[in-house]
Amino acid sequence: MSHTLDDAALTPFHKRLALLSSGGPFLDGYILSIIGVAMIQLTPDLGLTTNEQGLVSAVALIGIFFGAFLGGWLTDRFGRHLLFTIDLVALVACSVAQAFVNDVWWLIGLRLLIGIAVGADYPIATSLLAEFTPRRWRGKLLGAYVCMWFVGAAAAYVAGQFLLTVDGGWRWMLASAALPGLVIILLRMGTPESPRWLAKRGRTDEANAVLTKVYGPGVTVADLGEETGRNVGVGAMLRSGYGKRMAFITLFWTCSIIPLFAVYAFGPAILEALDLGGDLAHIGSAVITVLFLVGCVVAVFLVDRIGRRRLILHSFGWSAVALVGLGLATGASPWLIMALFAAYAVLIGGTQILQWVYPNELFPTEIRGSAVGLASSLSRIGAAVGTYLVPLALTGLGIGTTMLIGGAVTLAGLLVSLAWAPETRGMTLAESAALTNTTSPVRGSLRVTTVKGRHS
Structure with a gap:
């Protein structure tokens, strides 16, 4: 089997595609963060009740839950290229419309649609990026994709603080997501369809045309290194053996983001509960946000050096130690x-x-x-439940117990990963997706991977 494209060099096309794909998480971070600043002016202007404030803040997350699965299903059915642009067109239109609302329920409806558009972009953009990227760079570029969420959040806070000085600034804040969204749309125009998806749909001539355009003459679908097989539905695929993989991804994703969403959303409250109040709580929360980005950047450099399995085990293990330490360190030195x-x-x-x-x-x-x-949608359920329960836990159980529970959830992620996390470093997409892969920890090593008789 040819691996010409899997072993190709990283080109300006790949870098541009990675940048354009990362527009989704940038907008996600921007939209979910700007609302927090906008609520300062929005609440008195529209006379929002406490429940309405909660709905306005959280409804985009509900939209992401539905949008992620819908976008994944649509992109498998109709392709990556078309939806790569359409979802952001909807986001821009709804963002601009927010500036003209005078009723809270119109605002809630628009933010639900915005969340659907953002959620849909995740499977669309990452599928397109994964299917074009050489295996040597796939982990780094998909990992770097996450970093843009924090860049978007930082940009939102800067824009929000500036617009707070403007009368009715909340309208400009909510509409401001349209500006980066429009720029991303214009830059995404002309992005080719995934040749892997075209080949799977039997559109070989179109796939060959894309390959020639991107990689030059003489490159054809024979160089994709893709497994052969007929197209089947998601249900049939899961029953054929991919259900275990979906369970692994959903569980580890959920165990990862429940404590993280709690720490990120309630950072100041948690720090104040740990006797770090006042300005120190807000400064500390800002520093921690920057460190989340630093952690993702560090992981991007490690994902191909130490491998996926070792990275997830160390990340879960040492994070659990830190959370348990916080649970036991109440009243300790700031x-x-x-x-x-x-x-x-x-x-x-x-x-x-x-x-x-x-x-x-x-x-x-x-x-x-x-x-x-589907994995993104399912993990959001756990994140929403966890975020909802954090303030209740802080009040009813205390900060120490709350942090210990977070540590326990993180340890659960470690156990799931010990049992099921495979090593896919250095594999082609055909190899890593094949059900013939087996992964098991062995003495003296974190893993051994066998792919059709080959060890790595």
Whole structure:
């Protein structure tokens, strides 16, 4: 089997595609963060009740839940190229419409649609990126995709603070997501369809045309190194053996983001509960946010050096230690508490980037988008429940117990990964997605991987 494209050099095309694909998480971070600043002016202007404030803040997450699965199903059915642009057109239109609302329910409806558009972009963009990227760079580029969420969040806070000085600035804040969205749409125009998807749909001539355009004359579908087989539905694929992989991805993803969403969303409240109140809580929360980004960047450099399996095990293991330490360190030195928070923020980065690496590598082309979308949607359930329960736990159980529960959830992720996490470093997409892969820990090593009689 030819591996010409899997072993290709990284080109400006790949770098451009990676940048354009990362527009989704950038907009996600921007949209979910800007609302927090906008609520300062929005609440009195529209006379929102406490329940309405909660709905306005959370409804985009509900939209992402539905959008991720819908986008995955649509991109497997109709292709990556068309939806790569259409979803952001909807986002831009709804963002602009927010500036003109005078009723809270119109605002809630628009933010639900925006969440659907953002959620849909995740499986669309990552599938397209994974199917073009050479195996040597796939882990890095898919991992770097996550980093843009924090860049978007930072941009939102800067824009929000500036617009707070403007009368009715909340309208401009909510509409401002349209500007980067429009830029991304214009830059995405002309992005070719995935030749792997075209080949799977029997559109060989179109696939060859894309390959010639991107890689030059003489490159054909024979160089894709893709497994052969007929297109089947998601249900049939899961019953044929991919259900275990979906369970692994959903469980580790959920165990990773429940504590992270809690720490990120309630950072100031948690720090105040740990006797780090006032300005120190807000400064500490900002520093921790930056360290989440640092952790993801570090993980991007490690994912191909130490491999996927070792990275996820170390990330879960040491993050659990940091959270348990926080649970036991209530009343300790502020510097120790900040150090443990910082350690957690950096160490959890490995599990964060693998949320997009593993789903794209462990499923075949015909259901890759659906698998990524389904895993993203299912994990959001746990994140929403966890985020909802954090303030209740802080009040009813106390900060120490709350942090220990977070540590227990993280340890559960470690156990799931010990049992099921495969090593896919250095594999082609055909190899990593094949059900003939087997992965098991062995003495003296974290894993051994066998692919059709080959060890790595």
